[in-house]
Amino acid sequence: MRALTYHGKHDVRVDTVPDPEIVNPRDAIIEVTSTAICGSDLHLYDGVIPGVLSGDILGHEFMGRVVDTGRDSTLKKGQRVVVPFTISCGACFHCQKQQYSACDNSNPADTQDLTEPVYGQALSALFGYSHLTGGYPGGQAEYVRVPYSDVGPVVIPDGLDDEKVLFLSDILPTGWMAAENCQIEPGDTVAVWGCGPVGLFAVQSALLMGAAQVIAIDHYPHRLDLARRMGAKVIDYRRTRVLEALREMTGGVGPDAVIDAVGMESHGLAVDNVMDTVKQKVGMGADRGHALREAIMACRKGGRVSVPGVYGGFLDKFPLGAFMEKGLQWRTGQTHVQRYTKDLLRRIEEGEIDTTFLISHRLPLEDAPRGYDNFRNNQDEWTKVVLTP
Amino acid sequence: MTIQPYRRHRRHRRQRHDERPNLVLAIGAGLFAVGAIALWQARQRAMRHHRGVRDSAPGRTSRRTYYNGLAVTGRSVTINRPRAELYAFWRDFTNLPQFMENIDEVEVQGDLTSWTIRAPAGRSVLVKTRIVSDRENEQIAWRSVDGSDVETEGKVMLHDAPGGRGTVVEAVIAYRPPGGELGRLIAKLFQAEPEVQGRRDLKRFKMLMETGEVSTADNRKPD
Numbered sequence: 167m168r169a170l171t172y173h174g175k176h177d178v179r180v181d182t183v184p185d186p187e188i189v190n191p192r193d194a195i196i197e198v199t200s201t202a203i204c205g206s207d208l209h210l211y212d213g214v215i216p217g218v219l220s221g222d223i224l225g226h227e228f229m230g231r232v233v234d235t236g237r238d239s240t241l242k243k244g245q246r247v248v249v250p251f252t253i254s255c256g257a258c259f260h261c262q263k264q265q266y267s268a269c270d271n272s273n274p275a276d277t278q279d280l281t282e283p284v285y286g287q288a289l290s291a292l293f294g295y296s297h298l299t300g301g302y303p304g305g306q307a308e309y310v311r312v313p314y315s316d317v318g319p320v321v322i323p324d325g326l327d328d329e330k331v332l333f334l335s336d337i338l339p340t341g342w343m344a345a346e347n348c349q350i351e352p353g354d355t356v357a358v359w360g361c362g363p364v365g366l367f368a369v370q371s372a373l374l375m376g377a378a379q380v381i382a383i384d385h386y387p388h389r390l391d392l393a394r395r396m397g398a399k400v401i402d403y404r405r406t407r408v409l410e411a412l413r414e415m416t417g418g419v420g421p422d423a424v425i426d427a428v429g430m431e432s433h434g435l436a437v438d439n440v441m442d443t444v445k446q447k448v449g450m451g452a453d454r455g456h457a458l459r460e461a462i463m464a465c466r467k468g469g470r471v472s473v474p475g476v477y478g479g480f481l482d483k484f485p486l487g488a489f490m491e492k493g494l495q496w497r498t499g500q501t502h503v504q505r506y507t508k509d510l511l512r513r514i515e516e517g518e519i520d521t522t523f524l525i526s527h528r529l530p531l532e533d534a535p536r537g538y539d540n541f542r543n544n545q546d547e548w549t550k551v552v553l554t555p
Numbered sequence: 556m557t558i559q560p561y562r563r564h565r566r567h568r569r570q571r572h573d574e575r576p577n578l579v580l581a582i583g584a585g586l587f588a589v590g591a592i593a594l595w596q597a598r599q600r601a602m603r604h605h606r607g608v609r610d611s612a613p614g615r616t617s618r619r620t621y622y623n624g625l626a627v628t629g630r631s632v633t634i635n636r637p638r639a640e641l642y643a644f645w646r647d648f649t650n651l652p653q654f655m656e657n658i659d660e661v662e663v664q665g666d667l668t669s670w671t672i673r674a675p676a677g678r679s680v681l682v683k684t685r686i687v688s689d690r691e692n693e694q695i696a697w698r699s700v701d702g703s704d705v706e707t708e709g710k711v712m713l714h715d716a717p718g719g720r721g722t723v724v725e726a727v728i729a730y731r732p733p734g735g736e737l738g739r740l741i742a743k744l745f746q747a748e749p750e751v752q753g754r755r756d757l758k759r760f761k762m763l764m765e766t767g768e769v770s771t772a773d774n775r776k777p778d
Binding site for chain 2: 184185186187189190191192238255256257258259262270271272273274275276277278279288291300301302303311313314
């Protein structure tokens with residue numbers, strides 16, 4: 167089959183690789199009909215996530231048709247499914263608490279050794295990401311082997327286009343969980359750093375959850391415009407002093423909840439970010455956390471900090487004093503996708519949530535390398551790339 | 556591949572400097588080494604003399620790793636299944652290769668068991684054990700007998716996890732590392748050392764018991 171594979175920093179190619187087959191009893195094989203490039207794929211593309219090997223198949227946002235099933239799969243051949251990017255067994259302590267992205271069993275025992283020493287506990291597995299998270303072949307391919315196919319995949323009724331439901335795989339539930347982690351109360355202001363797909367879905371979700379005001383922060387005009395169209399007020403950080411603006415837009419209080427939808431590759435020329443960038447380039451520090459630092463500084467006393475943005479290593483110049491003294495609460499994590507898919511599918515079917523506005527480019531899988539290049543380098547125009555094998 | 560140009564670069568730089576910085580560097584390195592050794596010795600002394608409070612931690616987490624010449628390692632894992640089920644599966648030793656990757660063959664004759672275990676560098680060792688304690692649904696303990704390639708003893712203990720969270724499985728293994736501590740380090744490099752293998756085996760046991768399969772990222776079955 168054809169698949170998008172990693173060959174090094176800023177070098178991804180579409181190669182011919184062996185087709186997947188059923189390996190374990192609960193597996194299914196999916197013929198991919200639509201797959202997307204995620205903002206977190208750009209962290210791989212930029213080479214800032216360790217444990218990505220040459221030849222790895224990338225991609226964790228995908229859907230398709232079931233073409234083969236293992237003995238214990240509950241799927242049927244021909245069904246259309248969206249596959250969550252988190253691989254979860256459904257049986258362990260964490261899965262039963264609906265902490266699906268903390269699954270104990272999906273990451274193979276050998277690769278669990280890679281994260282246990284650095285994180286204290288081993289990470290669970292994700293599709294098409296680093297070997298730290300299992301090194302499972304990803305979805306930017308013609309076919310995917312889906313483990314635990316009785317737990318993750320969401321069966322999609324006929325009549326709903328791929329583009330309406332594809333983002334159930336990651337970014338829609340991720341934006342939703344980011345807003346849920348804000349524990350929004352009536353009258354609340356929520357500030358969102360980053361108007362990428364997750365940030366935009368977080369804006370949409372926060373408004374649906376009853377936030378009185380959502381303020382979105384970015385510097386790309388088109389992305390800020392999308393946020394505005396979703397109902398957010400916007401701040402262009404290149405033009406405006408963010409902390410002052412947030413204070414003045416909240417009656418001197420500060421936002422009740424803040425969302426860092428940026429993660430480890432902050433943009434901008436703030437002093438801390440320039441230092442972080444230098445350290446990241448020479449391999450001294452993994453994360454650039456300007457957005458997170460600013461979000462903590464902005465947040466009102468006793469407020470909530472929600473971090474859907476991806477981080478992998480260590481962060482210094484962290485405003486821990488502000489965090490403690492203001493009594494903030496912090497909620498974060500990879501998305502527990504399976505917890506949200508049913509409810510979000512219903513909201514899509516009822517027309518409450520539309521996700522298609524985000525898609526700016528549709529390319530054949532063969533053009534995926536061009537998609538990566540532009541999604542990274544023309545972020546204003548290229549808001550979301552959907553690939554068709 | 557990335558290291559070579561860096562080395563070349565350093566050699567090149569060293570040639571360009573006169574001898575004085577080299578001398579300073581050598582003295583610095585020497586002082587550092589002396590300091591490091593002194594620190595290490597002080598720490599060893601402190602550890603020998605510090606008897607400490609008899610605490611609640613299991614012995615395998617002690618800073619001391621050898622007892623009576625045997626290296627001790629152990630690990631616990633919580634498995635979301637009933638105790639009796641786990642005991643029954645483990646007690647039939649022929650089941651164990653399903654999750655113990657380094658065991659090629661198990662042969663049971665009464666309370667004697669022969670284990671063919673993969674060792675570093677493509678070799679294998681034959682370990683012969685006898686069950687020394689067997690309490691249903693609670694504990695199985697074994698010890699090596701004469702004729703075993705490795706001197707070892709171990710036990711697996713089962714107890715209910717609190718709050719209905721299944722069963723806590725604790726495995727403890729003591730063994731005399733072939734080739735001493737150096738042999739143990741080499742075995743670790745080959746990832747064929749009981750601590751490494753035990754940790755992974757227990758995780759695979761959990762996978763098999765909780766999900767009915769051992770997870771793998773492989774896209775195809777092994778040939």
